[in-house]
Amino acid sequence: GGMAAAALLLLLLAAAGPGPGRADAGRERRDALREELLLSPLPTGDVAATFQFRTRWDADLQRGAVSHYRLFPKALGRLVAALGVRELHLALTQGFWRTRYWGQPPLQAPAGAELWVWFQPTVTDVDKAWKELSNILSGIFCASLNFIDSTNTVIPTASFKPLGLANGTDHHLLRYAVLPREVVCTENLTPWKKLLPCGSKAGLAVLLKAERLFHSSYHSQAVHIRPICRDASCLAVSWELRQTLTVVFDFFSSGQGKKDWSLFKMFSRTLTDTCPLASQSKVYVDISPKNKEKELLEVSPPPTSVHEAIVQGDRRTYAVYDLLSPSLFNTSRSLNVQLKWKRPQDSSEMPIPTLHAQRYVGGYGLQTGEICTLIYNTHPYRAFPVILLETVPWYLRLYVHTLTIITKGKENKPSYIHYQPAQDRSRPHLLEMLIQLPANSVTKITIQFERALLKWTEYPPDPNHGFYVGSSVLSALVPSVTAMKDMDVEQSPLFTSLFPSSDGSSYFVRLYTEPLLVNLPTPDFSMPYNVICLTCTVVAVCYGSFYNLLTRTFHVEEPSRGGLAKRLANVIRKFRGVPPL
């Protein structure tokens, strides 16, 4: 009766209080969730919001049968264990990050779907595991990742080194694929939100409403799984699931509003409470002064603290709102961060990022064309290397002898070049080059191609839209403006810690260029029907006439006796002596 129910309730309460401070035999695997939102105003007046949710689990998913999942989602945990995945990075993006105008992105992804995976050395058939993995992920994220097959998968040899712990980098265990035609919409966001421990009900995830997130000029959601050091001594492995979502709202540049923004204006929601499972929940607002002048931004309500960090080689100042601090929700139940510009910003103050790139298709007609990539190094005196990875589908036949790299009017020979030609209908082109970019220069890389004619069953249902060429990837170590010290990875904000940096004088950045849209010569699909009709008509008329001429014989035909009435009339006429009818 009531006593049993009370005992049950007490037991449940006792069992439901985990916390890191629980002293048990040390067998419990700790997991922790940290969530963070970074709001940065961009030089053009737009505002970029980056959400990062990191679930970290102190268990080794590869060894031992792990059966009790708490914060780490079971779907992904079982996937990693069953397929021998060492690292998984999946990004679904709509739009393009304009590096030239918006600055270096915290984490960029190419338009469409991008999936790259490092497998464990114990996996014997990597291609089979890759195919299974893409099918399972397509079911989890409602994306057409099952279209990833050998025609769009490549094995990079120098880019995409593992971002987690690695004791060897045999590139045969790496697979990279990009689907530029993939659409991202609410059905991809819904399962992504369901992977979060609190779902979209508490914490920072309440701001993720699809109607506002997709009304933006850039929306990118990503899932990164990798093994990391458990502590500073790095003798044990923890697994980290990092979910990031970057969105750029363009109210100002699309003419819909003033440059001032607030959380309510962006997301039509405000923050009301924190996720009870999160050990850290913070909102960072980038209030770095430009050109070392006084601040021109004002944030309200006043932040709980101000944090200075060196991010991407530059000193930045952030206003921090710690949602777990009790003082934040004292005055009002909801937190609506607002930002006002103190004085109008001159357009001449826009800083130019050190590295940015552009890619376009040149040429005319439907037979040949040229892919041109322009890479800009705007650093005044430092040169640095960049790896360019291009994946071109097989139906654009590249002519590698026409590859030219020109910097400042002179030929620039790459230090390392790897080219794998395409095989029709089974493998795309892969071109990887390590190019030194001199200081303050523009490098132009051009390569000519010829468009192939596909078989008529291979065209998609809307072939006149064109065919996409995936973005090319630029990986570079860009020299920092301010040297970065070795920071404690645990204490630093999340958005500084995805790319492990070895020394502070340069930081690693990965940029993507625009995807290209090329038209292939497309047949008129109504023509087979027309041709069949016309041919059959011509054949019938010509052959039929000849056949008749050759084989038709004429017989004299008895006039028919006629019907009954005619016969009776003929009988009567015979009696009368008149000729019959």
Place this chain on the structure above:
Amino acid sequence: VCTSRFWFNYRHVANTLSVYRSVKRLGIPDSHIVLMLADDMACNPRNPKPATVFSHKNMELNVYGDDVEVDYRSYEVTVENFLRVLTGRIPPSTPRSKRLLSDDRSNILIYMTGHGGNGFLKFQDSEEITNVELADAFEQMWQKRRYNELLFIIDTCQGASMYERFYSPNIMALASSQVGEDSLSHQPDLGIGVHLMDRYTFYVLEFLEEIHPASQTNMNDLFQVCPKSLCVSTPGHRTDLFQRDPQNVLITDFFGSVRKVEITAETLSLDQDVPGLESKFPEEELATEPLKYAEQLPVAQIIHQKPKQKDWHPPGGFILGLWALIIMVFFKTYGIKHMKHVF
């Protein structure tokens, strides 16, 4: 299933999503729904309100919602995939959400919309499914015991031709128009610029909005849903293959999923401690030396990377034949006496 591509076929996606929404509202979970949309309207660049699909003008009802899971989208909606889902003959690596996991006690609702004609339904402007193929697929399902009862609703022009050829038992079919008639669309929205819904599905949606999981409305009411005065075309239905009387068939048999819940007054006591649960973790071995992260751009290592040794393959037939031809031509031209100089 929505089978039409391109922005001006917005209404077909809205049709499908409104039926999806009603079905979810009445209790069927996403794991039991296979939703196929041939094009993306919500995040289409031509949609003035992204992430929304409206069914009523003046943007009253967003049928896309916040919690939608599309299983087959864009280029995946093909006749082959549709028939594979129905018959269950899918490649082994297909995830569960893309399979129709039904058995012989399942009632299945199939709703299709798009452009159709007399005896066929067009998929994505590039292929068609005929009524014979569909009837054969249902027969395969019957033989493999993949359904108990099946309700087939189709909203296309000349939709009644699609159910003419069914011959498997326990199938009930509804169509929005007879052979020779066109199904018409309901109303355009000037803000979005296209027609939002088809008439038949619009009135079906209004009818379904009044159904709740415990309602006792039966199929005869569904047959009366869109009379000629509202729909302009004549909706048709076919019940001769169905064993029960439509009067006795509840709408929620197909559109909803009602679970029987029994409430018990007994109490259950759990043990105070749960021994042995936590001790199942194997003892972890720590590494002897610290592990480290890989260097992201090891320039020196990359430059001196040895190229992958290509395996040596013996020359193929073509190369051998070519060389044999060249050698034969050489000796034929210059005579056999040169052979001794070669060897």
